[in-house]
Amino acid sequence: MTTAPHILIVDDEPNIVMSLEFLMRKNGYQVSIARNGTEALEAVDRTGFDVVLLDIMMPDVDGYHVCRHLRQRPDRAATRVVFLSAKSKEADIQKGYEAGADLYLSKPFSTRQLMEKVKELLEPNPFPAGEGL
Template identity: 50%
Template sequence: MSQHILIVDDEKNIAISVDYLLRREGYAVSVAHDGEEGLRLIREERPDLVLLDIMMPRLDGFQVCEAVRQDPALAGIRIVMLTAKGRDAEREKGLALGADAYITKPFSTRELVSQIKALLAPAA
């Protein structure tokens, strides 16, 4: 069974291109276009990993990350912040809230895929 990744990003062009990239790598992918929808899908689908933008309508990525980390039933879900917010303070906040990785836009697709593979690799 392929691993499931949820993309939560209100920028449709980014969501479409990352969706295509990840499907090509063999992942099952679903997409949400705002934080509220993203949190609902995280709870319903229990993806292995979430690619989470920060600046979104309804709930921002920080709020979604915090909600996921506060729910013990969702503890195993990996979170990668994928955002244009690249300042150190934002990176530190994302990691402090429980994100497993923080990648800034524009990003290298090779870096993104290698980060995802590293986070989803079985523990040795």
């Protein structure tokens, strides 16, 4: 039996955390929560996650820093990072991808779209490197 994918939700806004946690659990995922960047850094150092849903603007350590920290760990290379941010300027989005994000969704976002994207990110690659069409 395989274990459910483990998702880390990182946001300092309690209502967003609650709704994302409900959504992810309802879809069968294990969920952990970090309420700020410092908790997120500790969580990714302690546990391997399949997906990290990451806010950018937090009071202590921002999401860009958390993402770069995660990308510097070879043992976390498979972790997918999705930025969920109110910062929707092209430069902010670009900075998110440069920090190592797999996906960047601007708030407010569609929960249905988020679930579709999370499921896509968790799918094994149907074409191993060098193979395919």
